[in-house]
Amino acid sequence: MLTWLWLYGLLTRRGARLAVAAAGIALAVALPAALGVFLSSAKTTMTARSVERVAVDWQVEAQPGASITTPMPGTFREVDFAAFDGLSTPTIDTGPGRALGLPADYADVFPGQTRLLAGDATGALLAQQTAANLHAEPGTTVTVHRRGRPDAEVTVSGVVELPEADALFQRVGAPAGAQPQAPPDNVLILPAARWHQLFDGSATARTQFHVRLDHQLPPDPADAYIKVTGAARNLEVRMAGSGLVGDNLGAALGAAREDALYSQLLFVFLGVPGVVLAVLLTASVARSGAVRRASEQALLRARGATPAVFLRLALAETLIVWAAGTLAGLGLAALTGPVGGWGAVSAALGLVVTCATVLPSALRPGSVITGRAPVTTGRPPAALRFWLDFVLIAAALVLFRLTTGHQLVLVPEGLTQISVDYWAFAAPALLWAGLGLLVWRLVLLLVGPGRGLLARLAAPLAGGLSGTVAASIARQAGPIGRGVTVAALAVAFVLSTATFNATYRQQANVDAVLTNGADVTVTRTTATEGRLAGVPGVSAVEPLQHGFAYVGSDLQDLYGLRAGTVLSAARLQDAYFPGDTAAGAVGKLAARPDALLVSQETVTDFQLRPGDLVRLRTQDGQVVPFHYAGVVAEFPTAPRDSFLVANASYLASACPRSCGSTTFLVSTDGTAPHVVAARLRDRLGPSAGISDLDTTRRIVGSSLTAVDLGGLSAIELGYGLALVVAATGLLLVLGFAERRRTFALARVLGARPRQLGAFIWTEVALVGLGAALLGTAAGWAVARMLVAVLTGVFDPPPDQLAIPWGHLAVLAGLGLVVLPAAGLIALRAARRPPLTVLRDL
Amino acid sequence: MILQAEELYRFYRSGEEETRALRGVSLTAGAGEVVAISGPSGSGKSTLLNCVTGLDDPDGGSVRIAGRRISHLPEAEKARLRSRLVGVLFQSGNLVGHLTVARNLRLAQALGGRPDRAYLDELLDRLDLVGLRDAWPSALSGGEAARAGLAVALACRPALLVADEPTGELDAGSEASVLDLIRDQAREKTAVVIASHSAAVRNRADRVVELADGRLV
Amino acid sequence: MTVVACQDVARTYGRGHKAVVAVHGISCGLGRGDHVALTGPSGSGKTTLLHLLAGLDRPTTGTIAWPDLDDEPRGHVGVVFQGPSLLPPLDAAENVALPLLIAGQPAADARLRALAALDAVGVGDLAAKLPQELSGGQAQRVAVARVLAGSPQLIIADEPTAQLDAPLAVRVVELLVTVAEELHAALVIATHDARIAQLLPVHWRMRDGGLTC
Ligand SMILES: Nc1ncnc2c1ncn2[C@@H]1O[C@H](COP(=O)(O)OP(=O)(O)OP(=O)(O)O)[C@@H](O)[C@H]1O
Numbered sequence A: 001m002l003t004w005l006w007l008y009g010l011l012t013r014r015g016a017r018l019a020v021a022a023a024g025i026a027l028a029v030a031l032p033a034a035l036g037v038f039l040s041s042a043k044t045t046m047t048a049r050s051v052e053r054v055a056v057d058w059q060v061e062a063q064p065g066a067s068i069t070t071p072m073p074g075t076f077r078e079v080d081f082a083a084f085d086g087l088s089t090p091t092i093d094t095g096p097g098r099a100l101g102l103p104a105d106y107a108d109v110f111p112g113q114t115r116l117l118a119g120d121a122t123g124a125l126l127a128q129q130t131a132a133n134l135h136a137e138p139g140t141t142v143t144v145h146r147r148g149r150p151d152a153e154v155t156v157s158g159v160v161e162l163p164e165a166d167a168l169f170q171r172v173g174a175p176a177g178a179q180p181q182a183p184p185d186n187v188l189i190l191p192a193a194r195w196h197q198l199f200d201g202s203a204t205a206r207t208q209f210h211v212r213l214d215h216q217l218p219p220d221p222a223d224a225y226i227k228v229t230g231a232a233r234n235l236e237v238r239m240a241g242s243g244l245v246g247d248n249l250g251a252a253l254g255a256a257r258e259d260a261l262y263s264q265l266l267f268v269f270l271g272v273p274g275v276v277l278a279v280l281l282t283a284s285v286a287r288s289g290a291v292r293r294a295s296e297q298a299l300l301r302a303r304g305a306t307p308a309v310f311l312r313l314a315l316a317e318t319l320i321v322w323a324a325g326t327l328a329g330l331g332l333a334a335l336t337g338p339v340g341g342w343g344a345v346s347a348a349l350g351l352v353v354t355c356a357t358v359l360p361s362a363l364r365p366g367s368v369i370t371g372r373a374p375v376t377t378g379r380p381p382a383a384l385r386f387w388l389d390f391v392l393i394a395a396a397l398v399l400f401r402l403t404t405g406h407q408l409v410l411v412p413e414g415l416t417q418i419s420v421d422y423w424a425f426a427a428p429a430l431l432w433a434g435l436g437l438l439v440w441r442l443v444l445l446l447v448g449p450g451r452g453l454l455a456r457l458a459a460p461l462a463g464g465l466s467g468t469v470a471a472s473i474a475r476q477a478g479p480i481g482r483g484v485t486v487a488a489l490a491v492a493f494v495l496s497t498a499t500f501n502a503t504y505r506q507q508a509n510v511d512a513v514l515t516n517g518a519d520v521t522v523t524r525t526t527a528t529e530g531r532l533a534g535v536p537g538v539s540a541v542e543p544l545q546h547g548f549a550y551v552g553s554d555l556q557d558l559y560g561l562r563a564g565t566v567l568s569a570a571r572l573q574d575a576y577f578p579g580d581t582a583a584g585a586v587g588k589l590a591a592r593p594d595a596l597l598v599s600q601e602t603v604t605d606f607q608l609r610p611g612d613l614v615r616l617r618t619q620d621g622q623v624v625p626f627h628y629a630g631v632v633a634e635f636p637t638a639p640r641d642s643f644l645v646a647n648a649s650y651l652a653s654a655c656p657r658s659c660g661s662t663t664f665l666v667s668t669d670g671t672a673p674h675v676v677a678a679r680l681r682d683r684l685g686p687s688a689g690i691s692d693l694d695t696t697r698r699i700v701g702s703s704l705t706a707v708d709l710g711g712l713s714a715i716e717l718g719y720g721l722a723l724v725v726a727a728t729g730l731l732l733v734l735g736f737a738e739r740r741r742t743f744a745l746a747r748v749l750g751a752r753p754r755q756l757g758a759f760i761w762t763e764v765a766l767v768g769l770g771a772a773l774l775g776t777a778a779g780w781a782v783a784r785m786l787v788a789v790l791t792g793v794f795d796p797p798p799d800q801l802a803i804p805w806g807h808l809a810v811l812a813g814l815g816l817v818v819l820p821a822a823g824l825i826a827l828r829a830a831r832r833p834p835l836t837v838l839r840d841l
Numbered sequence B: 001m002i003l004q005a006e007e008l009y010r011f012y013r014s015g016e017e018e019t020r021a022l023r024g025v026s027l028t029a030g031a032g033e034v035v036a037i038s039g040p041s042g043s044g045k046s047t048l049l050n051c052v053t054g055l056d057d058p059d060g061g062s063v064r065i066a067g068r069r070i071s072h073l074p075e076a077e078k079a080r081l082r083s084r085l086v087g088v089l090f091q092s093g094n095l096v097g098h099l100t101v102a103r104n105l106r107l108a109q110a111l112g113g114r115p116d117r118a119y120l121d122e123l124l125d126r127l128d129l130v131g132l133r134d135a136w137p138s139a140l141s142g143g144e145a146a147r148a149g150l151a152v153a154l155a156c157r158p159a160l161l162v163a164d165e166p167t168g169e170l171d172a173g174s175e176a177s178v179l180d181l182i183r184d185q186a187r188e189k190t191a192v193v194i195a196s197h198s199a200a201v202r203n204r205a206d207r208v209v210e211l212a213d214g215r216l217v
Numbered sequence C: 001m002t003v004v005a006c007q008d009v010a011r012t013y014g015r016g017h018k019a020v021v022a023v024h025g026i027s028c029g030l031g032r033g034d035h036v037a038l039t040g041p042s043g044s045g046k047t048t049l050l051h052l053l054a055g056l057d058r059p060t061t062g063t064i065a066w067p068d069l070d071d072e073p074r075g076h077v078g079v080v081f082q083g084p085s086l087l088p089p090l091d092a093a094e095n096v097a098l099p100l101l102i103a104g105q106p107a108a109d110a111r112l113r114a115l116a117a118l119d120a121v122g123v124g125d126l127a128a129k130l131p132q133e134l135s136g137g138q139a140q141r142v143a144v145a146r147v148l149a150g151s152p153q154l155i156i157a158d159e160p161t162a163q164l165d166a167p168l169a170v171r172v173v174e175l176l177v178t179v180a181e182e183l184h185a186a187l188v189i190a191t192h193d194a195r196i197a198q199l200l201p202v203h204w205r206m207r208d209g210g211l212t213c
C-alpha cells in the first residue's frame, strides 16, 4: 500500500528522472551484453575458420610393418606415399621427390588439398614446382626413377598446386617442437591403381588414412580443441601402436584457442572500464536528485519512516529503474546479435549496478531536516584525503615495471588448458583509476581554494557576475567535481582504446606487409623486371633473390636484395632490425658486397661479432663466404624467424645456380593490389605465384593473434562515445535541472538570459575543458601503458603509437555539439515560467 | 507527562563559527495540554522542536516521549516511536511533491500503520481542503499548503503534536478554525507544542514558554 | 505617475473542468508614493495578483501596464516572496547583492549596499551564512533586505512578516515604508495581520479572486 502509493506518485510526477536513471543502467547493461554476444560469435567464427582452413583433419599413418584395422571415424580415404630418386624428360632431370597415390574421388572429399592448374585430374599429376622444373605440361611423358627398381614412364595429365603441402608431407608422430619438415621439391600424384603398380612393396612405401571428421564441434575453439585432440588420442590408443594420428585440425584449433583467449582479453580490457564508467555515471545520475530526495526523506522521517521503510521504497524504485534499464539495454545489445546467456549475465550485472548506485543514495542516513537542503561543504572525499590518487598511480607504475615482458597468454607445456595473465591489466587499471582521482583532486582544487582563479577565468563569460558564479560553482564542488571526473574518465577511455585499436590495426597492416612483402608479390616466373613494370597499375618492381643455405646443419631461407633500391619498394620497418633502422641495416649491406644479416639466434649460436667470416653451404654443396654485418628479426615474405639476408648481386656472382630464384616485389601506383594481381596473373599464366596485400591482409587478419577487432572496436567506441555524451551532456543537464530553483529565482530577480548564461556557460566550459584536457592527458598515459602491456598482441611490436585522428575528430566534434546543446537545453529550461518552477519545489 | 525534555543544548558549527541555538532548555507537555513557544526570530524555537521530535539529536540533555527516551536512539527506533506517537509540522515544505494532498495524508497514515479514510475526510473537511483533495502541492497557496501540512501531521491521531508556526500564513478566520481543531485534539489527550509569534495562538494555549537567545525566560 | 495599472485582469490556472480561476475582474492602479495593504482569506488570490503586478506572470485575460517603467518591469520591481526564496548556493550577502550585480553595479558597491541592507533588518552578522543555516525569520529578513538594497520603483511584499514576531514585523514594515518613501516608489504588502495592515494608508481586500479597492 505504502509502496504502491509512493511508486504511483514517482511514476506519474517524476517519470523523467526515473527514465534518465534507467538510461544509465541501460548503458551499463548494453556494453557487456553486446561484447559478450560479439565474443561468442567471434569464437564460433574462429572455430569455423580453423575447420575451413584445414584440408585434411587427420592424417593417420600406419607404422612400419603394421597395418591399421581399427575403423576410422568420419569420412576417410587411403593415401599412399613412396619416395623416388628423380624424374626426367628427354631434356631435363630433377632430383628426388615423393609419389602419392590418391583414390579417384580424393579431390571431391578433400577439396582443399589439391588445386588443378592445368590439364585434367584423370591421370598422373605433377606439382606446380616440379612441372616448372621439368618444363612439363599435360601430355608430356615423364620418366620416374624408382628407388631400387627399373625406371617407369607416366604421362602427365595435369598440373596441380598443393596449398597444404607442409601438412600433407608432415612427419606424423614427430615430437612436439621438432623442426617442421620441408615438403619435397618434386611431387608426383598418381591414381591409386597406378601407384600400386609402380610402388607396391617399395621399402619407402607408407600408407595414411586421410580423415574428415563430422564437424559437430563446440563453438569455443578451446573446447573444440580439447574434443578433437582427445578423440585423436583415443584413436591412437585404440590402434594400439599400429598407427599414429597427424592432428591437423587439432593444431589449427590450438592456434585458434590462443586467438580466442586474446579476444577474451580484449573483451576484458574494453569491457571492464566501460562497465565501471557506466556504474560511475549511473551513480552520478542517481545522486543528481540528491537535493529533492533529501527533502523527501526528511519528510518521510518526520512521519516515522524507519530505515526499513526507506529500504523498501528504494528497492521498489530500484527494481523499476533496473527493469526498464535492463530491457532497454538488452534491446540495444540485441542489435549486435542474439543476446541469450550474455543477456542474463548482463541483466544480473545491471541489478548489482542498480543496487550499488540507487540504493546508497536512497539510504544515505537521512539526517536532513526539511527546508534545509544540503549544499556541499568544502570537505574533500575520503579517497583524496588519504592521497589515494597518488598511491594508485605509484602502484600502477611499480606493477608496470614488475609485469612488463610477461607473457600474457600462458600455454603450459603438456596441458590442454591455456590461460591469461590478467594481472598484467592491473597496472593500466590502477593508472586509470588513479588518474581519475587526480582529475577529481584538480577540479576540487580549482573550484575550492582556487575560487579566485576560477572567478578570473569566468570573467570573460560572466562579467560582473563572475564572483557570484564562482561562489555558486564552489558550493556545487561535489557534483561538478564528480561530473568532470566521470567525463574525463570517459574521454580517457575512448582515447586509450581508440589509440590501442589504431595501433593494433597499424600493426596488422605491418604484419600483412611483412607476410606479403609488397603490394603484390610474384614468384616462380621467368618474366623479366621490365615485363612486370609494363603492366598497368605497377609503379615499381623490385627483384628479391630467394633460396636456401645451410648455416652449420641448419637449413635457412636466404634472401638477396638490391641495396640501392630496396628501401623504396619493399616496405621495410625499423622494427625488423633490432637495434638498428631499416636504412642503417641496408646501408651495412651496401657498404660491403659479401655482407650478411642473420637472425639473433644465429648470432648467439655461433658467437658472431661484426666482421666475422660466415661460410654458408648451398643445397648443392657449394660453400660461399660472407661477412656478418648485422641482425635481422623480420623480413618481407620470410616465413620463419631464422633466415639470412645478403646482397643480390653477390649471390648472383657467387652462386648463380644454387642461390635460388627471383621473387618480384611489385608496388602499385594506387590501383588496388588485387586488381594489379589479377592483371599480372593474366599476363604471366598459371604457373607464376602471385599474391597481393588485400588477400594477405584478410588471411593474416583471420589467422593467428589477429583477432578481428573491427566489430569489437565499433561496439566499444560507439559505446564510449555514448558514455562521453552522457557524462558531459546528461550530467550537465541533470545538474542544471537540480538547480532549476536557483535559476528560476535568478530570473525573478531580473536576470536576463545572457546573465543566466553566465552561470550555465561557465559550468559548461569548466566541464568541457576539464574533460577534454585532463581526459586527453590521462587517455594518452593509459594508452601508452596499455600498448606496452599488450605488446604480446602485436606482431611485430609497434615503432610508435598510432594516433586515432578520426576518433579524435569525432570526439571533438561531439563535444562541440553536446556541450553547447546541454547549455542551450539548460537555458531553454531556465526560460520556463519561473513561478511554475518555484512552486514545484 | 507525554513530553519531557530536559536541559537541551544544541550548537551548530559552520566552519570556524559556532551558533549556540539552545543553551539548557527544558520543556514538558502533558496529555491534553497546549504549550506555546514564543520568542524572537532566531531564538531557537525550530531547533528545540527538531530535538523534541528526535529529528535532530541535542548535544546535551535528553528527550522522553510517553516515558520513553527518544534522543540518541538508533534511527529505526526513533522512527518507530515517531510513527506511533508524534505528528510533526514544519515551518515550510510539509508535503511530498509527487503526491496529491489526499495521497500525502494516506502516505502518513500508511507510515503510521493506521489507515483511516473516515478520519482523513474529517480532517480535510475541518481544514477546508475538500476541494483540494486531488490538488498537487505545487498548486496550493501558502495558507492552503500550511493547512494541508497540519492535516498530514494529525493524520495518525498522534499523542504529541509538534507544530512550527502553523498559522504564520493564515488569515484570522482560518487561524481560528485551525486553533479550534488543535484544541479538539487536545481534548482527546494529545499533548500539543506550538512555536508561534501569533498572539491568537498564545491566547488559546494553556501555557506559554518564552525563548530568547537559546534560553528560557 | 502610474506605476502599474490593471484593466479587467483575470488569471486562470489549468484548463477544462480542472481550471481554477484564481483572480478575475480586477481593475486597479498604483501610483508613485501609493502604499497599499492587501488582505484577504487564504486562497483568495493575493499571491496571484502580486505576481501579475510584478510582471512575473501574465494574465489570462485583461491587460497590465507599467506606464512609468516604460512597460518593462524587470529590474524596477522588488519582490519579497511568500515562502523560501533565497538562492541555496549563495550566502546571505551574495543573495542580497545579486539583483544589484544583475543590474550592472560594480561588485564592490553591490557588496557594501548588501551589507548595509542586512544590517537594517537586523541580520548583519549573518552575512556569510548559507540559506540552509538560517532560521525561518532570518531567511525572510534576508529576502526583505534584498529588496531594500535595490532601488525599486515598485515594491511588492507577499506576507513578509509571516515568520516574524510582532515588534520585528512592525519594524520590517516600517522599514519598507521608509524606503518606499525615500525612493518615491509604490508599495504593496499582502498580509493577514490586521495590525500590519493598519500601518498602511490604503487597504485593498480580496475575496474569491475579486478585489475591492
Ligand atoms: N499553479 C496553480 N495551479 C492551480 N491552482 C493554483 C495554482 N496556484 C494557485 N492556485 C489556486 O489559486 C487560488 C489562489 O491562490 P493564491 O496563491 O493567489 O492565494 P493567496 O491569496 O495568496 O492565499 P494565501 O494567503 O493562502 O497565500 C488558490 O485556491 C490556489 O489553490
Ligand SMILES: Nc1ncnc2c1ncn2[C@@H]1O[C@H](COP(=O)(O)OP(=O)(O)OP(=O)(O)O)[C@@H](O)[C@H]1O
Pocket: A372, B012, B013, B014, B019, B020, B021, B039, B040, B041, B042, B043, B044, B045, B046, B047, B048, B091, C132, C133, C134, C135, C136, C137, C138, C163
Ligand atoms: N543548520 C544550521 N547551521 C548553522 N546555524 C543554524 C542552523 N540552523 C539554525 N541555525 C541558527 O540557530 C539559531 C536558531 O535557529 P532556529 O531556526 O531554531 O530559530 P527560530 O527560533 O526557529 O527562528 P524563527 O522564528 O526565525 O524561525 C539561529 O541563529 C540560526 O541562524
Ligand SMILES: [Mg+2]
Pocket: B045, B046, B047, B091, B164, C135, C136, C137
Ligand atoms: Mg523557526
Ligand SMILES: [Mg+2]
Pocket: B141, B142, B143, C046, C047, C048, C082, C158
Ligand atoms: Mg499567498
